[in-house]
Amino acid sequence: METVIFIKEGRQNRSAMRAVINYCQQEHKTYDSKSKRRLVSGVNCDGANSFREFMATKKVYGKDNGMFFYHYAQSFSPTEKITPEQAHKIALEFAEKAWEGHEVLVATHCDASHIHSHFVINSVGFESGMKLRQSPSTLKHLRKLSDEICLAYGLSVLKPYESGGKRMSTREYRARMKGESWKQKLANDIDKAMEFSGSKDEFICSMSILGYHMTWTDERKYLTFHCPNGRSCRDIKLHDDKYLKDNIERELLQREFPDGEKQPTGWEDSRELYEQHLRERALAKAELRRVAESYS
Template sequence: MGLELAQREFPNFEVLVATHVDTEHLHNHLVVNSVSFQDGKKLHQSAADLQAHRMANDKICVAHGLEILPPPQKQVKQKRMGTREYRSAAKGESWKFRLINTIDQCMRCAASKEEFISLMESEGYQVRWTDSRKNITYTTPKGMKCRDDRLHEEKYTK
């Protein structure tokens, strides 16, 4: 089935098909040489191409009497940390990471939204959390502002 998928989806490319038989669920890994052996052109893959490969794989599995996996859950896209922010965090100089640590501590101790805000304020942070706004906005003791969706994890959002 792995060879069938490779031949169907990548006819002009060299493909290594590795079949795992050492786990409870048999599965294949396809390693595709991204340069075509026929015309030397590079393989470009979009999200739509990957979805098409999955659909082709599902058809092959059904044709062989196998069950297919349910469609994947849509992943929440997380904002990546920029280089400057990463370097500041690595040196222990990131105001945003101090904010995250303070939020974590207050979340552990607070039993309600109001108690959380009060604990944050006792640490010198302002918290703007209203029903009419999509995001929570934090202001650090030094005046730096940050929205909840910029803190790299969904647990920091409303």
């Protein structure tokens, strides 16, 4: 999976911009041992000399004040099959389309399990002298553009937000891309429990085996998951409609009564079928316990 995040920089001045550029260009982070080259480039500038060129542009237009620069990152999941060189190529294509008329430093870091590229954008356009402006929809537009480029390369992207869900924070995006998000683990465990559940009671039991308990009542609109790590999470904060209470209930009801009947038929009339069902559920629970034990 890939995504783009905006990294908010609290300090906006000459020294802060230099510090961010120096961080992004660190050799031990940008050196790719496979291609044997540093993955530092520039769009509309020389990446290695980006600080000097950024400052020269600002001085030409008398705009070395206010907002100095913007900082973004494009990250790939550790499970994504992509090389640092490929990630850098994609990052350059993205930067060229995302910030036309602006100088952009592009630096790909390959020292961590998740390959990611940093973009430092000069706030002043080198041709127009106009400052780059952002709106609440800017990040949404950039993610859409990045997704289109990555899909063209055959790479996976994060699902778009479903209607009704809470917006995912930058911190959570970073955690998900590193495989460290507890909410992502919760979602994965819900998926696993659903594999072994044919009814609401079985789902509750399956989640209990994995260490969860739930606040699930008719009076409450949301389903709340209480996790083994002591945290709690409402269904609406998992960023996918399939985890919403109504959708889980509907799916489990369809599994329990596939023909829409009020009472299940077949088991009462056939002891053999009923015993076979019990054996299948026992095997399913044993497998689920094995999965749970693998976490510990």
